[in-house]
Amino acid sequence: MRKLERLAINDEGFIFDPETGNSYTVNKTGLFIIKLLKEGKSEEEIVKALSEKFDVSEEDARRDLVDFIEQLRLYGLLEGENV
Amino acid sequence: MKEAYEKPVILKLKTGMMNKFGSSPAYIRKVRKEIDGVPVEELVEKFGSPLFVFSEKKLRQKFREVKNAFTLRYPNVEFSWSYKTNYLDAICAVLHQEGETAEVVSEFEYEKARRLGVPGNQIIYNGPYKPYDSLVTAVKEGARINIDHFEEIADLERVADELGVKPRVGIRLNMDTGIHPQWSRFGFNLESGQALDAVKRIASGGKLELVGLHCHIGTFILDPHAYEVEVKKMVDFAYKVEDQFGFKIEYLDIGGGFPSKNRLKGIYLPPEVAVPSVDEFAERVCSALLSSLRPGDYPKLILESGRAIVDEAGYLITTVHAAKRLPSGLKAYVLDAGVNILFTAFWYKFNVEIDREVHGTSEPCVLYGPLCMNIDVVDDLTYLPPLPRGTRLILSPVGAYNVTQWMQFIRYRPAVVLIGENGEVDLIREAEDLTDIVRREKLPERLKLEW
Numbered sequence: 001m002r003k004l005e006r007l008a009i010n011d012e013g014f015i016f017d018p019e020t021g022n023s024y025t026v027n028k029t030g031l032f033i034i035k036l037l038k039e040g041k042s043e044e045e046i047v048k049a050l051s052e053k054f055d056v057s058e059e060d061a062r063r064d065l066v067d068f069i070e071q072l073r074l075y076g077l078l079e080g081e082n083v
Numbered sequence: 084m085k086e087a088y089e090k091p092v093i094l095k096l097k098t099g100m101m102n103k104f105g106s107s108p109a110y111i112r113k114v115r116k117e118i119d120g121v122p123v124e125e126l127v128e129k130f131g132s133p134l135f136v137f138s139e140k141k142l143r144q145k146f147r148e149v150k151n152a153f154t155l156r157y158p159n160v161e162f163s164w165s166y167k168t169n170y171l172d173a174i175c176a177v178l179h180q181e182g183e184t185a186e187v188v189s190e191f192e193y194e195k196a197r198r199l200g201v202p203g204n205q206i207i208y209n210g211p212y213k214p215y216d217s218l219v220t221a222v223k224e225g226a227r228i229n230i231d232h233f234e235e236i237a238d239l240e241r242v243a244d245e246l247g248v249k250p251r252v253g254i255r256l257n258m259d260t261g262i263h264p265q266w267s268r269f270g271f272n273l274e275s276g277q278a279l280d281a282v283k284r285i286a287s288g289g290k291l292e293l294v295g296l297h298c299h300i301g302t303f304i305l306d307p308h309a310y311e312v313e314v315k316k317m318v319d320f321a322y323k324v325e326d327q328f329g330f331k332i333e334y335l336d337i338g339g340g341f342p343s344k345n346r347l348k349g350i351y352l353p354p355e356v357a358v359p360s361v362d363e364f365a366e367r368v369c370s371a372l373l374s375s376l377r378p379g380d381y382p383k384l385i386l387e388s389g390r391a392i393v394d395e396a397g398y399l400i401t402t403v404h405a406a407k408r409l410p411s412g413l414k415a416y417v418l419d420a421g422v423n424i425l426f427t428a429f430w431y432k433f434n435v436e437i438d439r440e441v442h443g444t445s446e447p448c449v450l451y452g453p454l455c456m457n458i459d460v461v462d463d464l465t466y467l468p469p470l471p472r473g474t475r476l477i478l479s480p481v482g483a484y485n486v487t488q489w490m491q492f493i494r495y496r497p498a499v500v501l502i503g504e505n506g507e508v509d510l511i512r513e514a515e516d517l518t519d520i521v522r523r524e525k526l527p528e529r530l531k532l533e534w
Contacts, residue, residue: 050088055085060471
């Protein structure tokens with residue numbers, strides 16, 4: 001099972017990692033991205049989804065997504081295969 | 084209708100890391116859209132970024148605060164502007180208008196003060212290195228000279244012979260006032276008897292008139308008691324000199340070193356708590372004077388305060404050029420201003436404000452300057468919300484020492500503006516360009532390139 005799928009995530013953006021016991025909070029945008037990542041969406045699809053749902057350009061969304069994925073990886077919440 | 088966008092953020096939750104002062108850094112943000120009523124964006128559009136901005140209102144206000152604190156407590160006080168702290172013409176002119184004389188520590192600063200129109204007798208000439216020619220000029224023009232070492236006594240006696248006058252001079256003392264580090268490299272040591280030897284030497288030469296004592300105990304002194312000790316020791320020594328040698332000590336120059344509301348690295352408490360008010364310093368100094376001076380004797384008290392007056396009047400506007408994520412997980416921003424123009428970043432942690440509301444929780448981040456040098460760190464840890472490229476940061480206080488110690492290194496030095504009391508904005512130093520840097524270079528004919 002992939003790491004992301006093991007995480008307990010509630011609607012408010014509270015995340016619990018049963019493997020390590022660590023917890024995290026994400027904001028609304030972060031939660032939106034994580035949900036799409038869990039569905040196995042590609043980076044490009046996520047960028048498009050972000051710019052359709054939120055008031056943000058594709059360019060800005062792409063830059064922020066790269067940074068956000070980097071953060072997930074640093075926290076060990078994402079394996080290489082996801083991206 | 085699309086939803087409002089917020090940069091995606093994930094924060095690891097930690098327990099047991101509460102902030103002692105009760106405010107969570109995750110939600111604090113300090114927004115400053117204007118300086119003295121002038122929009123930050125308007126300043127940058129007109130003068131570029133980075134940009135040093137000085138507030139004339141704040142400068143005059145700080146000076147008057149310091150002036151009132153001392154003049155209310157002692158009848159004979161002179162304030163002398165420490166040129167090295169900030170010798171931009173416009174800044175000096177404001178303070179001279181307020182009644183400050185000029186305190187200079189080199190022939191360059193002396194010339195700069197004279198060029199600005201300060202009469203020689205309104206200049207105090209300090210410093211360990213005073214070239215002979217500058218001593219001749221200073222004596223001719225009636226500047227007050229505070230002697231740093233025995234060599235300088237000999238130099239001044241030569242000047243006296245050359246000009247056929249008896250220069251009125253002061254000597255600089257260093258002493259133990261109970262603070263560390265004790266500054267001992269300037270002037271003559273009091274406790275060892277060296278200072279008394281210097282007086283003997285001056286008296287035996289018979290060519291100089293000793294009229295003043297000077298001392299500067301250190302910088303960013305947070306202990307007002309140190310000044311009390313300094314003043315008492317100076318008064319005791321003055322009377323010793325008067326009684327034994329017949330000189331009349333007309334002034335006691337206690338130097339500067341008063342702190343601004345800046346945050347010295349390594350000091351845990353915020354400056355509002357750690358830095359004593361100017362009134363506390365004034366109270367200590369003046370009551371020490373009044374309690375140790377003989378009845379009816381009020382020698383001039385001279386203060387050379389620099390940082391305490393100008394630091395808080397200076398701001399630096401800088402722009403976020405890029406954001407990146409470090410392998411440690413820490414967020415990093417690349418700014419267009421670094422330690423090349425913010426020399427004091429090595430010792431002080433500035434107040435960081437942003438020019439707009441940014442949504443999202445704050446995260447720990449590091450602020451890097453634009454130099455391709457590992458040491459170029461403006462702030463090694465601060466909390467900011469996720470900043471989009473182009474966000475302006477307003478750093479303060481930066482009015483002291485930065486625009487004198489800045490370097491032309493890798494990049495050009497930026498413009499400096501002064502916001503007047505009625506909101507007028509004047510350019511007081513233009514941004515540099517290539518011509519400023521190559522003006523004094525010479526390329527030998529044989530090295531001319533032909534591509």
